[in-house]
Amino acid sequence: MKFSQFVGQDNAKLGVILNALEPRCGGLLLVGAKGSGKSTLIRLARGIFPVITPFVEIPLNITEDSLLGGIDIEQSMREGRRIFLQGLIPRAAGGILFVDDINLLPQELLAPLMAFNGGGDELQTCPGSVQQLPRDCCVMGTMNPEEGDIQPHYLDRFGLCAVMDELPDCEKRLDVLRIFREMPNFQVESDPSLMAMVATAKKHLPEVKVGTAELENISAVAVRNPSHGHRGELFLFYAARAYAALQGHDRIAQSDIERVSELVFVHRRLHTSEEHSDLPQDEKHRESATDQMSPPEPEKKAQSMDADFSLKPRGSAVTASGAEETMSIGNPFQVRRLSFKKDRLKRHAAGKRSKTHSLGKGGRHVRSTMNSAEQDIAIDATLRACAPYQKSRGREVKLIIERDDWRFRQRERKTGHLVIFAVDGSGSMGARRRMVAAKGAIQSLLTDCYQKRDKVAMIVFRQDCAELVLPPTSSVELASKRLSTLPVGGKTPLAAGLLETFRLIKRFGVRHPETRFLTVLITDGKGNQSITVDSDHREEEQELCKLLSAEPKCDFVVVDTESKDNFIKTDMAVRLAENLGAEYYTVEALRAELLSELIQSKNRD
Amino acid sequence: MNFPFVAIVGQEELKTALMLNVVDPGIGGLLIAGEKGTAKSTAVRALADLLPEQTVVHECRFYCDPEGELCSLCRERIEQSELETSRKKMKVVELPLGITEDRLIGTLDIEHALKHGEKRFEPGLLADANRNFLYVDEVNLLEDHIIDLLLDSAAMGINTVEREGISFTHPARFILVGSMNPEEGELRPQLLDRFGLSVGVTGLHDKTQRMAVLQRKAAFDENPAAFCARWENEQNALRQRIVNARDGLPHIEVTDPVLEKIVAITAAMHLDGHRPDIVMMKAARALTALRGQKSIGNQEIHDAAIFALPHRQKRLPFEERGGREKLLKVLEDCLG
Numbered sequence: 019m020k021f022s023q024f025v026g027q028d029n030a031k032l033g034v035i036l037n038a039l040e041p042r043c044g045g046l047l048l049v050g051a052k053g054s055g056k057s058t059l060i061r062l063a064r065g066i067f068p069v070i071t072p073f074v075e076i077p078l079n080i081t082e083d084s085l086l087g088g089i090d091i092e093q094s095m096r097e098g099r100r101i102f103l104q105g106l107i108p109r110a111a112g113g114i115l116f117v118d119d120i121n122l123l124p125q126e127l128l129a130p131l132m133a134f135n136g137g138g139d140e141l142q143t144c145p146g147s148v149q150q151l152p153r154d155c156c157v158m159g160t161m162n163p164e165e166g167d168i169q170p171h172y173l174d175r176f177g178l179c180a181v182m183d184e185l186p187d188c189e190k191r192l193d194v195l196r197i198f199r200e201m202p203n204f205q206v207e208s209d210p211s212l213m214a215m216v217a218t219a220k221k222h223l224p225e226v227k228v229g230t231a232e233l234e235n236i237s238a239v240a241v242r243n244p245s246h247g248h249r250g251e252l253f254l255f256y257a258a259r260a261y262a263a264l265q266g267h268d269r270i271a272q273s274d275i276e277r278v279s280e281l282v283f284v285h286r287r288l289h290t291s292e293e294h295s296d297l298p299q300d301e302k303h304r305e306s307a308t309d310q311m312s313p314p315e316p317e318k319k320a321q322s323m324d325a326d327f328s329l330k331p332r333g334s335a336v337t338a339s340g341a342e343e344t345m346s347i348g349n350p351f352q353v354r355r356l357s358f359k360k361d362r363l364k365r366h367a368a369g370k371r372s373k374t375h376s377l378g379k380g381g382r383h384v385r386s387t388m389n390s391a392e393q394d395i396a397i398d399a400t401l402r403a404c405a406p407y408q409k410s411r412g413r414e415v416k417l418i419i420e421r422d423d424w425r426f427r428q429r430e431r432k433t434g435h436l437v438i439f440a441v442d443g444s445g446s447m448g449a450r451r452r453m454v455a456a457k458g459a460i461q462s463l464l465t466d467c468y469q470k471r472d473k474v475a476m477i478v479f480r481q482d483c484a485e486l487v488l489p490p491t492s493s494v495e496l497a498s499k500r501l502s503t504l505p506v507g508g509k510t511p512l513a514a515g516l517l518e519t520f521r522l523i524k525r526f527g528v529r530h531p532e533t534r535f536l537t538v539l540i541t542d543g544k545g546n547q548s549i550t551v552d553s554d555h556r557e558e559e560q561e562l563c564k565l566l567s568a569e570p571k572c573d574f575v576v577v578d579t580e581s582k583d584n585f586i587k588t589d590m591a592v593r594l595a596e597n598l599g600a601e602y603y604t605v606e607a608l609r610a611e612l613l614s615e616l617i618q619s620k621n622r623d
Numbered sequence: 624m625n626f627p628f629v630a631i632v633g634q635e636e637l638k639t640a641l642m643l644n645v646v647d648p649g650i651g652g653l654l655i656a657g658e659k660g661t662a663k664s665t666a667v668r669a670l671a672d673l674l675p676e677q678t679v680v681h682e683c684r685f686y687c688d689p690e691g692e693l694c695s696l697c698r699e700r701i702e703q704s705e706l707e708t709s710r711k712k713m714k715v716v717e718l719p720l721g722i723t724e725d726r727l728i729g730t731l732d733i734e735h736a737l738k739h740g741e742k743r744f745e746p747g748l749l750a751d752a753n754r755n756f757l758y759v760d761e762v763n764l765l766e767d768h769i770i771d772l773l774l775d776s777a778a779m780g781i782n783t784v785e786r787e788g789i790s791f792t793h794p795a796r797f798i799l800v801g802s803m804n805p806e807e808g809e810l811r812p813q814l815l816d817r818f819g820l821s822v823g824v825t826g827l828h829d830k831t832q833r834m835a836v837l838q839r840k841a842a843f844d845e846n847p848a849a850f851c852a853r854w855e856n857e858q859n860a861l862r863q864r865i866v867n868a869r870d871g872l873p874h875i876e877v878t879d880p881v882l883e884k885i886v887a888i889t890a891a892m893h894l895d896g897h898r899p900d901i902v903m904m905k906a907a908r909a910l911t912a913l914r915g916q917k918s919i920g921n922q923e924i925h926d927a928a929i930f931a932l933p934h935r936q937k938r939l940p941f942e943e944r945g946g947r948e949k950l951l952k953v954l955e956d957c958l959g
Contacts, residue, residue, distance in 0.1 A: 042844060082721055129720040129761070171761070171804050174659045228841070233834050240833070247660020247826045248836050255837055402731040402787055409740030417737075493806050 019201055020209040021062040025193045027055065030180040032261075033281050034063045037114075037156045037178070038216050040223065040260035044177020044253045045157040047120070047168075047285065054182040056160035057118050058204070063158070064114075065209040066216060072113030072155075074106050076131075078122055085127055107131070110155045120159030121168045122529065131157065132172040166529035167489060174246065177253040178278075179285035215264070223263040228255075232270040239275050243283040254282045386425040399425035435472040435534050436490055436526060437463070439497075440519050442541035443480030444510035447579060453506050455605045456540050456579045460501055463538060464494050472536075475522060476500055479515030481508030482547065486518060490526055512545025512594075513558035520566055527571075535572045539600070542580040543591030563597035574600030624847040627854040628669040629861055631662055632835045636822045639913070640930055641670050643820065644798050645713070646868045647909040648754070650819040651902060652799035654762070654810075654934060657824030663802040667715060667758050672858065674713035675866050677754060681707035685750045685793040692781065694793035695744075715756040716797075718748060720764055727772055731787045744791040749782045752797035762801030763810045770814055773799070777817050819902045821934035868912035875908050881919050884957060888928055891953045894935055902931045921958045928954055 024031060033046040048056040064073050076085065087105030107115065107130070117123060117131070159176070161168060173179075185191055236258060240251040257278040262270045386399035404423035411418040439460055447453045467474050474497045476488035488500045523535050548555035566572065576598065578591035595602035631638065640653050655663045680687040685694040689708050693701065700706060718727070729747030736742060748757075759765060765773075776782045782795035799817060803810065827833055843850040851858075882904065889899050906927035911919045928950065936946050 086721075125764075126721045129764070169807065171659045171807060230834075233837055236837065237830060237833050241830075245660075246658035248662070248833070248840075249660035251833065251837055252840055255841060398725070398733075399787075402733050402736070405731065405733045405736030406740055406742050406788070408737050413737075491806065493809065495809075496806060 019062060019197065019204060020207050020212075021059075021065045022209055022212050023197060024055065024059055024062060025197070026185055026190050027059065027180075027182055029281060030056075030059055030182060032278070033178045033180045034059065034158070035066070035212075035216060035264065036257050036260045036278065036281075037158070038063070038066055039219050039264060040256055041156045042177075042256045043156070043260060044175070044249075044256070045159070047173070047176040047179040048158075048160045048182060049163060049179060049285075050160070050182025051164070051184075052162055054184075056162075056182060060114075060116055060118075060158050060160065061206055062209075064206050066212045067114070068213070069208070072110050074110040074113065074115050076106055076115060076117045076123075078119060080106070080127065082127060082130075086130055113155055115155060115157045117157065117159045119161060119165065121161040121163075121166045125169070128168075128172055132175045164525060166525050173285050174249055176285065177249075178257060178281040180281055181284060219260070219263040219266075222266065223260065226259050226262050226267065227269040228259065229269065235270070235272055235275055239279050243279065243287050245283060245286040250282055250286050254279060257282055387428050388425060394427045396425045396427040435536065436530075437467050437472050437474050438519055438522060438535060438537045439463070439474065439476045440484075440515050440537060440539045440541075441476065441478050441504065442510060442512070442515070442539075442579070443478045443504060443506045443508075444544075445480075445507050446510060446542060446544060447506045452542070452579045452581065453504075456577070457501060457504070459577055459605050460538075460540060461498065464497055464501070467494055467497075475526075477515060477518050477522065478504060479511050479518070480506065482511060482514075484511060484514040484518035486522060490522075509547040510541070510545050511547035511549070511555075512541060512543070513549050513555050513562060514547070515539075515541075516559060516562035516566060517549060520562060520569075523566075523569060523572060533571070535569075536575065537566075537572065538575045538577060539594070539598075540577045540579060541591060541594070542578060542588075543576070543594040544580075544588065545590075559594070560597060563594070567597070567599045574598045576600045576602050578602065578604045580604075624851060625669045625672055626665050626840075626843055627851050627858055628666070628673050629857040630839050630843070630850070630854050631666055631669060632832050632839065633827045633829075634662055634666060634824060636930075637663075637666055637824055639910075639926075640820045640822045641666060641800070642673075642865060642868075642913060643906055643909045643930070644756070644800070645670070645674060645865055646913055647872060647905050648796075648798050650798075650905045650909060652801075652818045652820070654815070654818035654821040655800070655802040655824055656805050656821065657802070658806075658826060659804055661824045661826050663824055664758075664760055667756070667800055667802065670756065671715040673862050673865060674715070674756075675862070675869060676710040676712050678708050679711045679754070681709040684746050686711060686754050687794060688754060692794040692796075695791050696793075713755050715758050715800075716748060716752045718752075718757055718759045718765075720759075720761060720766075722748065722769060724768065724772065727769060728776075728782055728784055729791070730784075731789055742787075742789055744784065744789050746793070749776055749795040749797070750793060753793065753795050755797060757797035757799050759799070759801045761803060761807070762814075763803040763805075763807055770811060774813060774817065815934055816896075816898065818934065820906060820930040822930065823933075864913070864915075867915070868909070871915075872908065872912045875911050875917070875919065877904060877908055877919065881907070881924065884921070884924055887957045888924070888953055889932075891957060892932060892936065892950065894932070899932055899935050903927045906931050925954050925958055 021031070021034070030046075030048055033043075033048075036043045037046055046060075048059065050056050064071075067073070083103070083105070085105050085107060087103055087108060090101040090103035093101035093103075115131070120128070123131070157176070185194070233255075236251060236255050240254055243250065254275065258270050258275045261278050262274040265271075265274065267274060386396040400419065400423055401417070403425055404417060404419045407423075408417060411420075441456070441460065443453075447456065464474065473490050473492045474488070474494055475486065475490040476497055477484055478487050479485075487504075488497050491497070519537055519539075523537075526533060526535075545555050545559055548558050550558075566574070574595075576591050576595035578589075578595075580587055580589070580591060592602060594600075628638070637655060644650050644653055655667075657663055677686075678689060680689050680693070680697050680700075683694065683697055685697075687693050687697045689706050697706060725747065727748050729750060730745055732743040732745035735745075776795045777797070777799060780794060780796045782793055784791045801810075801818065827836065839850075885900055885903050885907070889903065892899075903924070904927075907919050907923045910923045910926055911917075914923070916923075932950055933947065936950065
């Protein structure tokens with residue numbers, strides 16, 4: 019199959035071609051649902067590069083030394099001196115590094131990979147070995163956002179990003195099917211005509227003129243797409259110039275810039291109002307009322323693409339109380355530590371709170387020990403242990419390693435604690451300014467998370483849908499900022515809130531399998547909006563509670579915001595807590611609990 | 624080839640703070656906090672080309688200062704004969720996030736052990752970093768056990784290795800420069816306090832400046848050598864200014880009135896410990912030297928406070944804004 023035979027996905031294809039033409043475009047990230055042809059497209063890209071171009075695939079199970087280079091054990095053993103093995107990154111000089119499902123790559127590996135994409139050029143991999151990293155190589159990655167996120171600062175280092183379109187029309191689907199009929203065995207074929215086109219454009223590239231006017235146009239487009247820092251502009255410049263060369267233009271036309279700007283900014287555009295923190299306060303408020311619920315771009319994509327669980331607002335829905343207001347934060351107070359009770363996973367405690375020594379072979383090798391139940395031998399440490407004795411043991415060719423020399427790997431992996439705040443932002447929360455008290459409670463819980471260095475995420479459900487207003491972050495400050503601008507109003511889509519929580523737990527759990535979750539639901543429990551039009555919201559809620567409570571490693575706390583001095587109280591939240599197997603508190607009880615705890619602990623001392 | 628330091632557009636606070644650390648390495652490093660893509664790493668890497676030479680023990684792997692703390696090897700050597708010295712340029716050593724303990728503090732030299740049956744120390748990154756800059760990008764993402772080791776060495780100024788049957792000590796006085804994007808998580812307070820100065824960096828908003836960034840970066844990518852050549856004169860001038868400042872530093876007197884002003888400021892800010900006072904004094908003196916002045920003026924004290932105090936200000940977890948205003952107010956009250 020040839021690259022040009024690939025049906026549709028013009029943006030993604032353009033991204034590949036631009037990178038083939040000008041590696042400074044900064045690589046390409048393809049975002050799309052499963053089976054949308056992401057990996058196929060990148061494999062096909064091989065056909066438009068000259069044969070000698072290295073094309074290095076990085077498997078997810080790769081170890082750090084294979085990625086960056088390390089000691090060649092076999093050669094070292096044989097020769098009795100250290101021989102270095104070249105890593106995969108240095109081998110990709112002048113070519114393509116392809117990482118399928120890059121969002122699943124462990125973070126410690128993503129760091130060096132993307133650092134180098136940012137232009138770092140030297141890397142010390144082991145003592146005594148400095149590897150020169152190539153500058154002219156591009157990282158192409160794919161990700162399915164259902165499976166987990168990629169951190170924004172790594173995302174920012176990708177020059178281009180394309181979101182795979184769904185192919186709704188039958189004609190194109192047929193085209194795809196026909197290709198598979200013709201070619202049952204997928205094989206990458208070289209695509210000479212496209213290759214020639216790229217070669218011509220490459221030759222033309224230095225002739226494309228860039229004057230002040232062009233730079234001004236680029237700046238103007240960048241200003242329209244606000245993003246952090248200057249990377250966006252730089253990549254826009256290179257991409258636009260490459261595109262102009264491809265079009266045979268003599269200078270960068272406005273249309274060239276417009277054509278590539280989506281590729282450059284789709285993953286770095288800012289959406290939330292908090293980022294413009296220099297706006298005057300009142301303007302900020304106005305903006306936050308309309309705009310602040312939008313999550314960052316990748317998340318949004320995640321939702322729209324997630325066909326099974328689509329939560330698109332329904333057009334027919336009428337909001338119960340149209341008015342929206344933003345409540346201030348009530349006085350924070352000290353709260354009792356909400357505990358992680360259930361722990362069905364086997365783990366050893368390691369002294370430091372957020373770390374456990376991992377069983378099995380996952381995690382980072384932190385140090386070597388002389389004893390281990392895992393029998394995971396640390397070869398480098400073992401070699402070091404036996405080395406001094408080789409002379410006295412009479413080594414001739416092979417190393418003589420005795421049982422005492424064995425060293426084992428001790429690995430560590432962060433077991434994050436993620437605290438998810440699922441906040442009811444419906445109109446009923448606005449009544450009697452209950453939101454003020456609820457925000458005070460959340461603020462207090464956030465303070466606690468800050469002190470314990472937990473990660474936090476925040477989901478708000480109101481009007482027609484639930485939204486992840488804060489993706490998991492360890493910046494509690496950011497959470498606090500989001501909290502202060504949280505508006506209330508509309509119906510209570512409790513079921514949607516539960517579903518969003520469930521999806522977040524699933525998605526985050528894939529990336530960070532040892533994470534323990536604590537979901538704090540802040541609501542009065544009076545759901546009145548279902549996810550799908552025809553079903554009953556109560557049934558949906560119960561189903562979701564069942565799903566959620568079946569998740570291992572998850573604890574739930576329900577904070578009831580209903581005011582209990584009212585004689586028509588419904589205690590719906592109590593039922594919700596029962597369904598979830600959650601601890602139940604009223605806002606007032608959170609405070610009271612703390613007091614009694616304090617007194618108890620004082621008496622003990 | 625690095626992007627020339629003088630060609631970096633704007634970011635004056637960042638550039639000054641970096642240079643202050645060259646003028647007086649005792650200031651204790653710099654924390655750069657800012658959003659992504661704002662030339663944080665570029666500036667630190669570019670600094671390497673401006674660094675001056677310093678006197679080291681000849682052929683010492685640890686760049687020992689002949690008049691300071693010595694490594695185990697130099698201590699053995701000095702018993703036999705006088706130490707020879709030579710000049711060596713300071714450098715920027717980068718600490719990768721995924722570094723292991725072995726690579727950081729050093730370990731057994733396996734090759735030597737195999738060949739000669741002797742245990743010998745193989746230096747790690749901390750050896751390279753002695754009397755040099757140690758740069759950690761995304762310092763807030765550094766693994767905890769690595770931070771522990773860094774803090775340990777930073778506190779003592781010495782790296783003591785006791786592992787795999789090796790005993791070795793060498794000086795490890797590095798100038799720690801860290802960059803971070805605060806959105807990704809906060810820094811451990813203990814590590815935070817280790818940084819002498821801090822600056823916040825944001826993207827440039829001025830249109831002409833943004834254009835200049837684009838133009839210069841594109842020109843650099845196109846032909847790094849030619850671009851650097853174009854800036855060489857300015858680079859040289861800055862190099863000379865730094866050398867002059869280093870030479871002038873010991874001659875700048877820190878008078879009692881200056882000390883009184885510094886203490887008045889830190890007292891009004893209710894800061895813990897004495898490190899803020901000391902860092903502020905050093906920074907004010909280095910600023911004076913860098914500006915080619917003879918005596919420390921109010922402006923230098925003011926600017927030094929802006930560099931040295933913000934990350935030490937006591938604040939509640941979420942108290943974010945208002946901190947700087949308070950500092951400015953105190954400065955105005957104390958300096959008039």
